[in-house]
Amino acid sequence: MTPNDLDLRWGLMVPELLVLLAGVLVLLVDTTVKAPDQDRRGIQTGISTLACLAAAGYTAVVLGSTSGTRTGFGELFVVDGLAVWFKSVVLLSAALASLMSERWLRNHRLTSGGFIALLLFSTAGMLYMVSAADLVMLFLGLEIMSIPLYVLAASERRNARAVEAGLKYLVLGSLATGFLLFGISLLYGFTGLMGQPSTCIADVVAAVLRSAPDVPALAVGGGILLFVGMVFKVGAVPFHMWTPDVYEGSPMSITAFMSVAVKATAFAAILRVFGGSGVLEALRLHDLLFALCALTMVVGNVAALAQSSVKRMLAWSSVAHAGYILLGVLAGTQDGLAAVLFYSLGYAAMNIAAFGVLVHLSEKGHEVERLDQLRGIATRVPLQAAILAVSMLSLMGMPPLVGFWGKLYIFRAVVFADFPGHIAIAVLGVLMSAVSAYYYLRVVVVSYMSDATAPAPAHRPSFGNGLATATAAALTVLIGLAPGAFLALARDSAESLRASSAAVAPAVDASTATAVAVSPQPPRR
Amino acid sequence: MIPLAHLVFFASVLFVLGALAVVLRRNVIVVLMGIELMLNAVNLSFIGFSRYFADQAGHVFVLMVFVVAAVEVGVGIAIIVSLFKLRHTVSIDQFDQLRN
Amino acid sequence: MVEQHNHYLPVLALVVAAFGVAAAMLGINALLGPKRRAADGPAVKLEPFECGSVPIQLDNRRRVSVKFYLVAILFVMFDLEVVLLYPWAVVYRDLGWFGFAELLAFMLSVVVGLAYAWRKGGLEWR
Numbered sequence: 001m002t003p004n005d006l007d008l009r010w011g012l013m014v015p016e017l018l019v020l021l022a023g024v025l026v027l028l029v030d031t032t033v034k035a036p037d038q039d040r041r042g043i044q045t046g047i048s049t050l051a052c053l054a055a056a057g058y059t060a061v062v063l064g065s066t067s068g069t070r071t072g073f074g075e076l077f078v079v080d081g082l083a084v085w086f087k088s089v090v091l092l093s094a095a096l097a098s099l100m101s102e103r104w105l106r107n108h109r110l111t112s113g114g115f116i117a118l119l120l121f122s123t124a125g126m127l128y129m130v131s132a133a134d135l136v137m138l139f140l141g142l143e144i145m146s147i148p149l150y151v152l153a154a155s156e157r158r159n160a161r162a163v164e165a166g167l168k169y170l171v172l173g174s175l176a177t178g179f180l181l182f183g184i185s186l187l188y189g190f191t192g193l194m195g196q197p198s199t200c201i202a203d204v205v206a207a208v209l210r211s212a213p214d215v216p217a218l219a220v221g222g223g224i225l226l227f228v229g230m231v232f233k234v235g236a237v238p239f240h241m242w243t244p245d246v247y248e249g250s251p252m253s254i255t256a257f258m259s260v261a262v263k264a265t266a267f268a269a270i271l272r273v274f275g276g277s278g279v280l281e282a283l284r285l286h287d288l289l290f291a292l293c294a295l296t297m298v299v300g301n302v303a304a305l306a307q308s309s310v311k312r313m314l315a316w317s318s319v320a321h322a323g324y325i326l327l328g329v330l331a332g333t334q335d336g337l338a339a340v341l342f343y344s345l346g347y348a349a350m351n352i353a354a355f356g357v358l359v360h361l362s363e364k365g366h367e368v369e370r371l372d373q374l375r376g377i378a379t380r381v382p383l384q385a386a387i388l389a390v391s392m393l394s395l396m397g398m399p400p401l402v403g404f405w406g407k408l409y410i411f412r413a414v415v416f417a418d419f420p421g422h423i424a425i426a427v428l429g430v431l432m433s434a435v436s437a438y439y440y441l442r443v444v445v446v447s448y449m450s451d452a453t454a455p456a457p458a459h460r461p462s463f464g465n466g467l468a469t470a471t472a473a474a475l476t477v478l479i480g481l482a483p484g485a486f487l488a489l490a491r492d493s494a495e496s497l498r499a500s501s502a503a504v505a506p507a508v509d510a511s512t513a514t515a516v517a518v519s520p521q522p523p524r525r
Numbered sequence: 526m527i528p529l530a531h532l533v534f535f536a537s538v539l540f541v542l543g544a545l546a547v548v549l550r551r552n553v554i555v556v557l558m559g560i561e562l563m564l565n566a567v568n569l570s571f572i573g574f575s576r577y578f579a580d581q582a583g584h585v586f587v588l589m590v591f592v593v594a595a596v597e598v599g600v601g602i603a604i605i606v607s608l609f610k611l612r613h614t615v616s617i618d619q620f621d622q623l624r625n
Numbered sequence: 626m627v628e629q630h631n632h633y634l635p636v637l638a639l640v641v642a643a644f645g646v647a648a649a650m651l652g653i654n655a656l657l658g659p660k661r662r663a664a665d666g667p668a669v670k671l672e673p674f675e676c677g678s679v680p681i682q683l684d685n686r687r688r689v690s691v692k693f694y695l696v697a698i699l700f701v702m703f704d705l706e707v708v709l710l711y712p713w714a715v716v717y718r719d720l721g722w723f724g725f726a727e728l729l730a731f732m733l734s735v736v737v738g739l740a741y742a743w744r745k746g747g748l749e750w751r
Contacts (some may be wrong), residue, residue: 024737031744134587143593147600154604160611164620166604171556174597175547178563181590182540185570188586189533192578199582218533588708595705599698606694 009072012204015055022051023120030113048098056091078133081493086268096468097257103462118148153250165249178230186222212282223283233266237295247315256355259318296323303388325445331417339409341490346402349475354391356469396440405483446524533574540566
């Protein structure tokens with residue numbers, strides 16, 4: 001094998017390399033630049049934000065300008081509409097999260113080198129996972145994404161709750177990784193039995209579709225395990241146990257980043273493997289996903305009702321939103337997939353805006369977590385209170401905001417989809433959004449209609465966090481005002497998924513049609 | 526040659542044992558061992574399939590799993606050590622501060 | 626298939642023999658040995674057996690210093706990088722200078738990690 005066979009198209013990998021190099025640079029700044037901590041934090045968050053924005057720009061402008069699917073690096077790496085869309089979402093979230101982190105790091109007097117570098121490495125893992133054309137790449141991306149996040153969750157080393165959150169995330173995350181890997185190994189064995197052992201996603205999907213409707217137990221088991229491993233990262237019930245604890249114990253900016261970017265990445269991976277038409281049905285995953293969706297929406301919303309901590313409420317609400325997004329996967333139609341893409345972007349904007357306000361209000365020792373700490377903030381910090389209200393209304397699904405359009409597209413796709421019970425689950429989703437109005441509106445009511453009880457803590461606003469919050473809020477409103485353009489873009493991006501799976505399936509079909517008929521001949525040695 | 530079914534069965538049993546250790550054992554260090562056992566079951570299954578079909582992809586996967594497993598345990602031990610410094614215990618039941 | 630089973634017969638015999646010897650030893654001991662419960666007997670019966678001499682240290686479990694963990698973690702990381710050299714070693718002739726350059730890039734990234742750990746005092750014994 002020569003370099004030419006490997007098909008090293010470095011141009012496709014520029015965003016990943018930029019982010020990784022920025023991470024290394026941040027580490028080097030930490031060890032070589034002699035400057036006060038304050039300045040170094042500024043330099044490092046600046047490097048991180050600029051690198052993420054540059055990578056996002058490159059992704060959107062250069063990679064997004066040509067449509068179609070491009071693979072490289074020995075069929076491991078793929079750039080298509082799906083990858084471009086989710087990379088943009090992830091990079092945007094990473095840029096906003098690093099802007100938000102500066103304030104938290106300053107409050108806790110932590111040096112930022114490791115923190116920011118881990119954030120960047122995790123982002124790089126997400127980018128690789130989104131672009132995975134092979135299950136090996138998917139697994140590596142998942143781990144490069146997850147392992148830094150375990151450390152980031154526990155980055156407040158002197159706080160037992162934070163370290164506990166990190167440990168819980170690590171143990172349950174590794175368990176999920178185990179499931180995912182075992183699923184992959186079974187699918188690998190299945191492709192081997194079908195005559196062409198491979199871990200390439202397109203080959204696996206083609207093998208599954210070829211053996212439909214009587215897919216052997218090996219493939220069904222492997223598919224379920226792989227699916228469970230991914231759904232865990234999304235935080236869907238019953239694989240959500242870690243979500244509230246980890247989100248509560250982690251630093252605020254990391255909670256925002258996890259709830260948004262990890263979720264988007266996991267959805268990208270789910271779409272990449274199970275998004276092709278007929279895959280869910282062939283692997284008998286459709287009913288399982290149906291049950292998961294219903295459970296996730298109900299449990300997430302009902303549990304969020306009972307929370308007195310805003311951070312924990314947002315954690316449960318992120319479970320509920322995972323349920324809504326999964327509905328789009330369940331619908332499986334072109335509209336459904338486009339709605340998943342749209343919702344991921346919208347959720348990123350509105351959730352980061354909400355967390356940004358909480359970061360703004362928090363001081364060292366005065367983390368704003370409980371609901372009553374928000375009393376009367378409308379008079380104290382009117383702008384931030386307004387942003388919080390906008391994000392809450394958007395999460396609830398109030399009309400001109402992005403959350404409304406996301407839910408509308410999802411529910412519309414489900415209603416027009418064709419599977420038993422589709423009307424029922426759409427109705428359930430709408431009902432549950434109505435339930436969610438209670439806990440979202442409660443935040444707005446508390447911040448606007450009650451007097452402050454505690455004196456406002458001395459305040460030192462952070463430019464970075466302000467910028468991040470304002471950007472996220474602006475996106476929440478602006479995408480809400482022009483949803484059509486973004487939906488069209490999302491539809492185009494989702495198109496590539498169907499196009500690529502359709503292009504691959506018949507090609508493999510023809511070449512290995514004979515191999516299926518003949519029972520596999522294992523080599524004798 | 527050992528039949529493929531035996532291999533899959535053995536790997537599955539090992540995997541389930543590891544998962545049970547993660548879920549049931551109360552000592553965090555043993556939980557980490559359970560995770561390692563799960564990953565080793567995965568490795569076994571990959572190597573088995575790889576040999577059976579005379580395909581190299583499984584071998585490569587195993588190398589990747591090795592490295593990732595080591596990194597996971599490295600991070601895990603580091604987190605456990607810092608939690609031990611704070612709480613002076615390694616029992617999962619004692620780590621319950623994150624709950625209302 | 627029958628011949629194949631015969632291969633395992635010696636193993637089975639070995640297992641049976643091992644269990645038999647162990648059971649016989651314990652059984653004969655239980656039958657013939659003096660029976661005295663530990664609680665009734667002299668305290669020396671509960672002590673670890675140290676070949677006739679008085680045991681030096683009764684509780685032998687000692688906590689290892691946490692410092693070792695840090696070194697162990699770092700060691701495992703840099704130990705495992707070698708695993709990734711194996712595939713390269715198999716095909717290094719075919720890959721030539723390209724593979725060498727790739728490997729250098731990989732090693733460089735590992736060295737940056739090491740340098741960071743070093744500068745941050747991860748290698749200090751304190």
